[in-house]
Amino acid sequence: MFTRKLTLRNLNSYALMMFGALLLSTSVAHAQDTQAKLPNVMILATGGTIAGTGADSTTTVGYTSATVGVEKLIAAVPELKKIANVKGEQVFQIASESMTNDHWLKLAKRVNTLLAQPDVDGIVITHGTDTIEETAYFLDLTVKSRKPVVIVGAMRPSTAISADGPINLYNAVLLAGSKDAIGKGVLVSLNDQINAAREVTKTNTSTTDTFKSTELGMLGYIQGNKAYFYRQSTRKxxxxxxxxxxxxxxxxxxxxxxxxxxxxxxxxxxxxxxxxKGIIQAGVGDGSIAAQMKTPLVEARKKGVIIVRASRVGQGIVARNGEANDDELDFVVSDTLNAQKARILLMLALTKTNNTKEIQRMFYTY
Known part of the structure; x- marks a missing residue:
């Protein structure tokens, strides 16, 4: 009798064990299936305020940029694993005011290498806000993939009360993994907003809503774990x-x-x-040239230097043959690009040609 009870007890234990194993196996399979359906997003870290630290939790100015590594940035937002399979790579660790052409070339080449891989669906680049718009526009012109590339930063260091870095990073990963972001060009995402690389600029020294596309407008919002697009840039x-x-x-x-x-x-x-090899004149008003500057600019052009008239105003079209006879002077105008972005386009244009008519075409194309 005792033996029979022991046997039944063993059978019950075995059945419970097998049932538990089945549940565990089903749970693991479900988790694996869920992970397999999530987009694969690579986070490339370059430094900036989003990776910065302050003396205490109320320090929002006078902090030290570029001190937190990419793995810590990812670990600080555990919710990322719910929206993407995320991996991180520290490309460099600098404050973005120290960004150079060499940094851009290295970053663009790395982005293109990663996007060519079938197991990478999108890329997020963490970056200092001072030159986000420049890096974004450089990548917008040099990335060779329609897969989403999203540049993100923060206006408050990671140690601050209400630091904006974690939610900005979460939204950027969400955007980089969104099929709706495919083919939209390089995007800049902060403060729940989506902006085009060509048009966005930093408009305030310290507030979290600093990035705006002024007259042309942002592309959309991120709300409720979804990206909403309302328009896109018409430029190539x-x-x-x-x-x-x-x-x-x-x-x-x-x-x-x-x-x-x-x-x-x-x-x-x-x-x-x-x-x-090129000069961007960020002129007053409609790119106006002061009387005393016409001769030195003409002299520079005769030496082979390409002159592009831009404006310090920050909005509007610089009219060709408006405030200067560009045809006669053999100058180029920047269209709606601000001076810092006009510099980027001219650098790339000069890798192709010195012909001012061709360069002007590029300014009206990109």
């Missing part, structure tokens, strides 16, 4: 551009001179003397 980008940086190790020197009352030729002369 990524796979539709003519620029190839795969074999480039250096970019042509292009500098900016800033227009102001009583400006002199000293900065222009120094830049030309240092080897500038």
């Amino acid at each position: 980008n990524t796979v539709d551009t003519e620029f190839d940086i795969s074999k480039l190790d250096v970019l042509p020197q292009v500098d900016i001179i800033y227009g102001y009352a009583n400006m002199t030729r000293a900065a222009l002369d120094a830049q030309v003397a240092s080897g500038a």
Whole structure:
């Protein structure tokens, strides 16, 4: 009798054990199936405020940028595993005001390598806000994939009360894994908003709503774990551009001179003397040229330097043959690009041609 009870008890234990194993196996299979359906997003970290730390939780200015590594950034947002299979890579660790052409070339080449892999569905780049718009536009012209590339940053360091970095990173990963973001060009995502690389600019020194596309408007919002697009840029980008940086190790020197009352030729002369192949004149108003600047600009053009008239205003079209006879002077106008983005396009244009008519076409294309 005792033996029979023991046997039944053993059978019951065995049945419970097998049932538990079945449940565990089903749970594991479900988890694996869920993970397999999630997009694969690579996070490339470059530093900036999003990776910064302050002396205490109320420090939102005077903090140290680029101190937190990519793995810690990812670990600080455990919710990421619910929306994507995420991997991280530290490309470099700098404050973005120190971004150089060499950094851009390295980053763009790495992005193109990763996007060529079938197991990468999108890329997020963490970046300092000071030059986000420039890096974004450079990538917009040089990335050779329609897969989403999203650049994200923060206006408050990771140690601050209500740090904006974690939610910005979460939204950026969500956006990079969204099929709706495919083919939209390089995107900049902060403050629950989606902006196009070509059009966005930093408009405030410290507030979290600093990134705006001014007159042309943002592309959409991120709300309730979904990206909502309402428009997209009409200018060519990524796979539709003519620029190839795969074999480039250096970019042509292009500098900016800033227009102001009583400006002199000293900065222009120094830049030309240092080897500038192109000059962006961020003129007043509609890219106006001061009377005392016309001769030095003409002299620079005769030396082969490409002159592009932009505006310090920050909005609007710089009209060709408006404030200067560009046809006669053989100058180029920047269209709606601000000076810092005009510099990027001119650098890339100069890797293809020195013909001002061709370069002007590029400014109206990209």
